[in-house]
Amino acid sequence: MPTVKQMSSSQAAPPPDSFADLEQLIAARHAGLSSRLKDIAVFALAHPNTIALETVATVAEQAGVPPSALVRFAQALGFDGFSDMQRLFRLRLVEQMPSYTDRLAQREQGEAEGADTLDQLAAAAHRAIDDLAAETPREALDEAATRLARARGIDIVAQRRSLPIASYFLYGLLNLERPTRLLDNQGGMLAQYLRSLHPDDVMLAISFKPYAPETLEVVRAAAQRKLEVVVVTDLSVSPLTAFGKPTLFVRDAEVQQVRSLAAAMCLATCLVLETGRKLVQGRGRRKE
Amino acid sequence: MPTVKQMSSSQAAPPPDSFADLEQLIAARHAGLSSRLKDIAVFALAHPNTIALETVATVAEQAGVPPSALVRFAQALGFDGFSDMQRLFRLRLVEQMPSYTDRLAQREQGEAEGADTLDQLAAAAHRAIDDLAAETPREALDEAATRLARARGIDIVAQRRSLPIASYFLYGLLNLERPTRLLDNQGGMLAQYLRSLHPDDVMLAISFKPYAPETLEVVRAAAQRKLEVVVVTDLSVSPLTAFGKPTLFVRDAEVQQVRSLAAAMCLATCLVLETGRKLVQGRGRRKE
DNA sequence: GCCAATATGGAATACACATTCTATCCACTC
DNA sequence: GAGTGGATAGAATGTGTATTCCATATTGGC
Numbered sequence: 001m002p003t004v005k006q007m008s009s010s011q012a013a014p015p016p017d018s019f020a021d022l023e024q025l026i027a028a029r030h031a032g033l034s035s036r037l038k039d040i041a042v043f044a045l046a047h048p049n050t051i052a053l054e055t056v057a058t059v060a061e062q063a064g065v066p067p068s069a070l071v072r073f074a075q076a077l078g079f080d081g082f083s084d085m086q087r088l089f090r091l092r093l094v095e096q097m098p099s100y101t102d103r104l105a106q107r108e109q110g111e112a113e114g115a116d117t118l119d120q121l122a123a124a125a126h127r128a129i130d131d132l133a134a135e136t137p138r139e140a141l142d143e144a145a146t147r148l149a150r151a152r153g154i155d156i157v158a159q160r161r162s163l164p165i166a167s168y169f170l171y172g173l174l175n176l177e178r179p180t181r182l183l184d185n186q187g188g189m190l191a192q193y194l195r196s197l198h199p200d201d202v203m204l205a206i207s208f209k210p211y212a213p214e215t216l217e218v219v220r221a222a223a224q225r226k227l228e229v230v231v232v233t234d235l236s237v238s239p240l241t242a243f244g245k246p247t248l249f250v251r252d253a254e255v256q257q258v259r260s261l262a263a264a265m266c267l268a269t270c271l272v273l274e275t276g277r278k279l280v281q282g283r284g285r286r287k288e
Numbered sequence: 289m290p291t292v293k294q295m296s297s298s299q300a301a302p303p304p305d306s307f308a309d310l311e312q313l314i315a316a317r318h319a320g321l322s323s324r325l326k327d328i329a330v331f332a333l334a335h336p337n338t339i340a341l342e343t344v345a346t347v348a349e350q351a352g353v354p355p356s357a358l359v360r361f362a363q364a365l366g367f368d369g370f371s372d373m374q375r376l377f378r379l380r381l382v383e384q385m386p387s388y389t390d391r392l393a394q395r396e397q398g399e400a401e402g403a404d405t406l407d408q409l410a411a412a413a414h415r416a417i418d419d420l421a422a423e424t425p426r427e428a429l430d431e432a433a434t435r436l437a438r439a440r441g442i443d444i445v446a447q448r449r450s451l452p453i454a455s456y457f458l459y460g461l462l463n464l465e466r467p468t469r470l471l472d473n474q475g476g477m478l479a480q481y482l483r484s485l486h487p488d489d490v491m492l493a494i495s496f497k498p499y500a501p502e503t504l505e506v507v508r509a510a511a512q513r514k515l516e517v518v519v520v521t522d523l524s525v526s527p528l529t530a531f532g533k534p535t536l537f538v539r540d541a542e543v544q545q546v547r548s549l550a551a552a553m554c555l556a557t558c559l560v561l562e563t564g565r566k567l568v569q570g571r572g573r574r575k576e
Numbered sequence: 577g578c579c580a581a582t583a584t585g586g587a588a589t590a591c592a593c594a595t596t597c598t599a600t601c602c603a604c605t606c
Numbered sequence: 607g608a609g610t611g612g613a614t615a616g617a618a619t620g621t622g623t624a625t626t627c628c629a630t631a632t633t634g635g636c
Contacts, residue, residue, distance in 0.1 A: 266410060
């Protein structure tokens, strides 16, 4: 019972599994390829994005070769066909992106082997924190810290999943001896709180998907009373985005439908730290 | 000579031609979309890479919606269909590519001279999370999850800096429909709470340096009443260590005398996740 | 609380696509 | 200079895909 492709064994080519390997493989095999295939090799290395995103027909046209040649090229490299090779070119696009979050999510769902939950979570948190550090505009961070440092008082508002972050802010800001309070709807007194908002206060609002309507309501009321609002949220579609001066974004790690707050904690810690620095600077200046 | 689509003019929606515009458009129209379409909007912003590279069917599965909804979403935004919208998501991939190298270089430079607070914090959090993943005994994690999964009720106790973690546990465990309460000394009723502890309850105690005496007291009382106690703390010298069955350790990142809770959040998330799994497994077994 | 209008999910459909096949061409050998 | 092996292009094929359609569910208005 002979295997189908047994005879084309001459080079039982193992298809590479990363783009870097593929690049090397192409370079190595380049000399031994037929002239048409050589053309394609050159084109592939010169226009990896085209290969990644366009159809065989389009690539063929741009490279000035027939589609079937592209398929043969891929097969010569050990892939099933063009599509199979294209996978690696696409992988490269995603890997080089500043934000890996998607690929992670995919991986985690797909191959649960080897890495246990904690490992997965650690990896996901890594990425989320990297993204946060890479994508947070430092001016926004600075502005937020400045506002918190010179506020007459700070009103934190958060519900459900955001509450732990609010709780950390409360702890951190109180330690900095900032007059801070948590508007947590304890005893249903949120509405009463609203009346005591002062225009020189700064509101610190934290809200993640699904955005609690209570939080939005409070922020609206604060805006109406001309309070400055510092917003921490996850996506630009968040209903709070528009109110923030500034709005800070943090997309946290997600594993098996459960979201962590590790990255959000980093942001909160950083904001507390920066606020502390502003305060010290302020005091220093006054003393001079 | 009327144009074909003249009549669907109500919103002669001009499809955006750059990803940035698309992001804005999604944010702007989000409020006016139907609930299913809102879900998709959120997913699209959260997983742009998935949209860019996967097929409708795959995206639909990952987003938990039918494929047709994705097409409708794209059309609502003014595109011909899903593929048309996908073009922009792919454009983003290639456009952001070259900037990546710059950013990397930038960051390496930054680390060399003066990484800002957020970078420092991110690096510190990285290490803390790595340590956590490496040093946490999986049996302890498993044991803790098992206890939480089969407890009659769960009493969480934490003070000050541990409170955010407790708050997250409360949220997570309540979402798993575990009968959980937070013993937070609200109204000074901690002592009263103690009397209502049940031997089949599990206590979840979180305490970091400097260890709040209240927490220790509550744990002592719980131990006396034969409750099982799951402890989350930072060092083995912690006064709580002895009470834990098991005790989980997490040493968090510290920058400029300020401690983050990123790693602790990871542990908490993991514990919630594992508890959830135990519950599902338990239910599965019962059904057999 | 009923009706209309709209949103939704799933199956049917039409389309686009990668791949395969075969006739032809070229190079190299004898 | 004829024959043979391999490479090539372009058309045919079949699979995978987006899209459309329709029956059902849901929402909002009166």
